[in-house]
Amino acid sequence: MTREARDAYTKIPCEVCWLGDQRLKAVPFVFDRNGTPFEPINAWVRENLVQWTKKGIRQQGEAPARNFDQKVSRVVSFLNFLDANGRSWDEPTQDYLYLFVSTVEKKERAAETLNALTSAIFDFYWTRQEAGFCSRVIGINDVDQDDYRNPLHVHPSRNPKRDYDNPMTRRGKNRTSRTSITQNEEWEYALERALDSGTALGARDGVLISFILQTGARRLEAASLETSDFEKTVDPNKKEVIINVDTKIYESRDLVIPVEAYREVQDFIRDERPDLISNPRKDLGFVFCSTDKKNGAALTKSYISRRLKNIYGISPHDGRSTFATNEMIEHYRNGLDMDTAMLLVRERMGHSANDEAARTLRQHYLQAKALVQAEEAGSKLDKARKEIAELRAMMADKDRELEELRRILPATTTTR
Structure with a gap:
């Protein structure tokens, strides 16, 4: 691959030979900005090719399932978001995921689309961790079992056929999350x-x-x-x-x-x-x-x-x-822990003391934390850019002074 990508990861449709006699077109493979195949996603694609084959490919050369191609695109967009925020692909957190979804939500508010987005991301990290591409990135946080807190966490599944439940699922058609980020x-x-x-x-x-x-x-x-x-x-x-x-x-x-x-x-x-x-x-x-x-x-x-x-x-x-x-932003800036902030906001809003309300308030706190941290990171970046601009201006002034000295020096020498 000689194409230079501006983003950290780029999805490119490729034609591959499959099972000897089948040539599949538009199979989504991903490359990093150096043109190197990105194996965590590409292995995920190959695993799903097996599933497509089991279900039967209707005709020679038919592209893989379109919905999985979209899943790859959603994961790639999140990985590029992490890279833009100075994090490696295997350093996601729930805070950054909330912040990413909030940026998408400004353009696309359909519940089905946002559910598909978060489901694809959770599925990618869950399967990649099982395959050994990353470690202790995603899991079900249970302090009674383990004091380690997974940075990307999911809920225990109510369905025995599933490994977990998506904690960010929207309810109802075309509804925004009940814990939408600030508007x-x-x-x-x-x-x-x-x-x-x-x-x-x-x-x-x-x-x-x-x-x-x-x-x-x-x-x-x-x-x-x-x-x-x-x-x-x-x-x-x-x-x-x-x-x-x-x-x-x-x-x-x-x-x-x-x-x-x-x-x-x-x-x-x-x-x-x-x-x-x-x-x-x-x-x-x-x-x-x-x-x-x-x-x-x-x-x-x-x-x-x-x-x-x-x-x-x-x-x-x-x-x-x-x-x-x-309210959560104010409490977080004032140094309150999550439990204290949740209690204060619950009383202020008249929430019932039940699990659903606690889950809602917890998500508000995480959103607030992500917003404040992103704002602080942006402030630091702006400060660094300002300092760099000032240094460049000083260097330009020194260059002009040096150039003026060079111009004067030959004239002085000639006069002597």
Whole structure:
């Protein structure tokens, strides 16, 4: 292979002879940037050629299964991501995998595609470890069995026919993960759109968007807020206000509201909300009120979802997930361990104390950790680049001074 690849690994379709009399086209083999065959993936391809042969190749020269070709492409893209972040192919971590998926998720949000991506990566590392190409990279973390923590970890399988379960599986068609990485930019853009409308309806939507993002409130919790909840005079020395909200059927909880968000709602109630009420005497008193009858009736959960998705392109639960990750980022920067941070965020968000909630919060913490580490690595890289640029500028100045001396020296010699 003489082709020079910019990426660390490149997939190239090759024609191979198989079982003596069969020539297979478009078999995906991988080469590194030096043109050397990358054996961990190529051995994986050959192992799967055996499986394709067992299933029967329909005609001479037919390409291998297309879905496996895509699996190779997904693995190659992750290995190139690791290389771009200064890590070898056999140095993956769950943090880097979350960060990689988040970059893909910005372009492709379909659950099936993201599930196929993570499944391919886990399958590659699991089988390569079994084949001896790497060691102690992937596994099921169980401190009762072994105090070693696998950097890439999977869940014990509920199906006896499988070795493990994918811990990053999305549920439902075309749904993003319930622990999506932060969507601050999308929500800030939606907030700008709502407020730029210059209408009372846009102001209502803007305050609702800001409230969810700053408090992590559920749809029902936001919809149940009443104007009487915001009649308190805010103590200038306090940073938060606590009010009791309806959270689920026959349940309620204390919702912690930052003072800034509390005052935003107060301003909305005073300035814009009256334009959404036709008769103040019949005002039912809900903060985020419907405009159908203009009587202050509460918005429904389904209306909030439709409104935010259709008009602003965001999902209420994504805002709640963004809030959780933002909280985890703050706790991680403050040096809190994962268990303490999970406890604080669980209480803040009103999560139940069950395994599903714990798994969700754990993923938020890992995402937060990956974001902070990536940000710190980027800051160090930017600092190094700045220092290099300064050194180059100094060297250029010295070169100009040297050139000037060389120019002056012959003239001085001639004068003498």
